[in-house]
Amino acid sequence: MAGWGGFFFSLLNYKTEKYVIAENRRIGILFRLYQLAVLGYIIGWVFVVKKGYQEREEAIQTSVITKVKGVTRANTSEAEFYLWSAEDYVIPPSGEQVFFVVTNYIETPNQTLGLCPENPKVLDGQCVSDDKCVRGETVIAGHGIKTGVCLNSTGTCEIRAWCPVEHSKRPTEPLLSEAENLTVYIKNFIRFPKFEFSKSNVLETSNSSYLKMCSYDRENDPYCPIFRLGDLVSWTGHDFQDMAVKGGSIGILIEWNCDLDKDSSQCNPQYSFTRLGTSINNSITSGYNFRYARYYKDQNGETYRTLYKVYGIRFDIMATGQAGKFNIIPTVIAIGSGVALMGAGAFACDMILLYMMNTSSFYRERKFEIINFKKERTKAKDGKPGHRERRSRRPAAEKETGNSVKKPEGTEPIEGSSPTAGQQPDVAENKGPTIPRNTGQRYSAILSPQSAESRHHITFSSYN
Numbered sequence: 001m002a003g004w005g006g007f008f009f010s011l012l013n014y015k016t017e018k019y020v021i022a023e024n025r026r027i028g029i030l031f032r033l034y035q036l037a038v039l040g041y042i043i044g045w046v047f048v049v050k051k052g053y054q055e056r057e058e059a060i061q062t063s064v065i066t067k068v069k070g071v072t073r074a075n076t077s078e079a080e081f082y083l084w085s086a087e088d089y090v091i092p093p094s095g096e097q098v099f100f101v102v103t104n105y106i107e108t109p110n111q112t113l114g115l116c117p118e119n120p121k122v123l124d125g126q127c128v129s130d131d132k133c134v135r136g137e138t139v140i141a142g143h144g145i146k147t148g149v150c151l152n153s154t155g156t157c158e159i160r161a162w163c164p165v166e167h168s169k170r171p172t173e174p175l176l177s178e179a180e181n182l183t184v185y186i187k188n189f190i191r192f193p194k195f196e197f198s199k200s201n202v203l204e205t206s207n208s209s210y211l212k213m214c215s216y217d218r219e220n221d222p223y224c225p226i227f228r229l230g231d232l233v234s235w236t237g238h239d240f241q242d243m244a245v246k247g248g249s250i251g252i253l254i255e256w257n258c259d260l261d262k263d264s265s266q267c268n269p270q271y272s273f274t275r276l277g278t279s280i281n282n283s284i285t286s287g288y289n290f291r292y293a294r295y296y297k298d299q300n301g302e303t304y305r306t307l308y309k310v311y312g313i314r315f316d317i318m319a320t321g322q323a324g325k326f327n328i329i330p331t332v333i334a335i336g337s338g339v340a341l342m343g344a345g346a347f348a349c350d351m352i353l354l355y356m357m358n359t360s361s362f363y364r365e366r367k368f369e370i371i372n373f374k375k376e377r378t379k380a381k382d383g384k385p386g387h388r389e390r391r392s393r394r395p396a397a398e399k400e401t402g403n404s405v406k407k408p409e410g411t412e413p414i415e416g417s418s419p420t421a422g423q424q425p426d427v428a429e430n431k432g433p434t435i436p437r438n439t440g441q442r443y444s445a446i447l448s449p450q451s452a453e454s455r456h457h458i459t460f461s462s463y464n
Helices: 003-012 023-050 177-181 231-236 242-244 328-355 360-367 373-382 387-392 396-403 425-431
Strands: 056-059 061-071 072-074 082-086 098-116 145-153 158-164 183-192 197-200 226-228 250-259 269-276 289-297 303-326
Touching: 003 231, 023 289, 056 328, 061 098, 061 303, 098 177, 098 242, 177 231, 177 242, 183 250, 183 303, 183 425, 197 250, 226 231, 226 387, 231 242, 231 250, 231 303, 328 360
Parallel strands: 250 303
Antiparallel strands: 056 303, 061 183, 072 082, 098 158, 098 303, 145 158, 183 197, 183 226, 250 269, 289 303
16 A cells, blocks of 8 residues: 555656766767758758648639530441531530530431330240230340240340341441540639639630630640540550540549649649540440430321440539748747657657666666655764855854954053953953944954064044
8 A cells, every 4th residue: 555655645746857968979970960860850851842831721722614615526337417516416405514525326217106125135035936025024134125026037025116226336436536526615713711712724814816826835835724525635654545445534634733822823724634444445344325316207296316435525613722921820839849849859768777777777877866855854964064054154263253352461451441240350351442333432452562463453433
């Protein structure tokens, strides 16, 4: 119990720092190098590179508007001059931040609702007897509903669907190869609500013909939002014609990094382009395609359609950014972290000096000291006198010398002074003359004429 009591009482002790200068060159050099490293980190990395003195905002508000322009001709033998415009090859046409441009397609024209055989490539539509074609059952990954009849001529089930079903193969060359010359207008508006700052990637000009004449250039015209599709693909490191066969996906990243301590003209958009997904054309997961149909009615009111399986390039536009502006709070936090790192260096050097060196015990004895004022005062009373006691104790001879003057031999009594009745003469002589406390009187003590020194007179007077 005594051990636990001592432990708990030790928690009430207070520790204060005691600075000891250790003349150890190795520890000194290590500590200075650490301080230089911390200063380099705080100044170079925190303040210069990361701008730790700024308040940051990454919650950017952004909107993207796109518009594709241009026409292209289809390279088909059936229609030697079939013209595709933006209304045909851009899906969706509303101008969102994700848009698709058709570069290749398979066309199945004049489909009507009726009965026809399933495509032989569909596994669930293959059969050898009617038992495999259950009436009313949907063909898995097929084109229609089974009628319960197996057609021996094709080895597939008869289905009710839009007939004829799709049979054509994908062209090996893109039918819309000239689509690389199409242009896309990308307008991006951003806003940082914390700083009430907003900007657009379009040059602010009163020239109405500027957007009709300019083309984006990273160095010469960074605020022109007109991009050529072939350039967008080539900036990713791929060829437009190769991608146009099976399709693909392109990512367009618009990044805004704004230092609002500088002029707003220094806040410029930075574009980067990358291909999303696999770039291996012979992979089963490569490419991008989907189907859509255009519906018509003949003169008899019967509905028919043209089915398109289109291949193309999908463009995903993403806008990100952050803004920073000076604020005292992050500045103080950054400086405080630097001071804390300095303290960590001092702690590490202390550990090395006090516990990891051959002379650690010597340094520990000099650094740590336990002080108790009550114990120190008790020792002073029991042992040597304290400072005040030494000052108060003076030799008796000094007191007597300071308070009396010896009467020299053969000297006559001073006039006006007589010994008190009953007082011994030798005692009076030993004590010397008594100086009365009455004011306005003078007394003198004459030294013996036998002394070689000159006579000294002590005079007491009162000044009124």
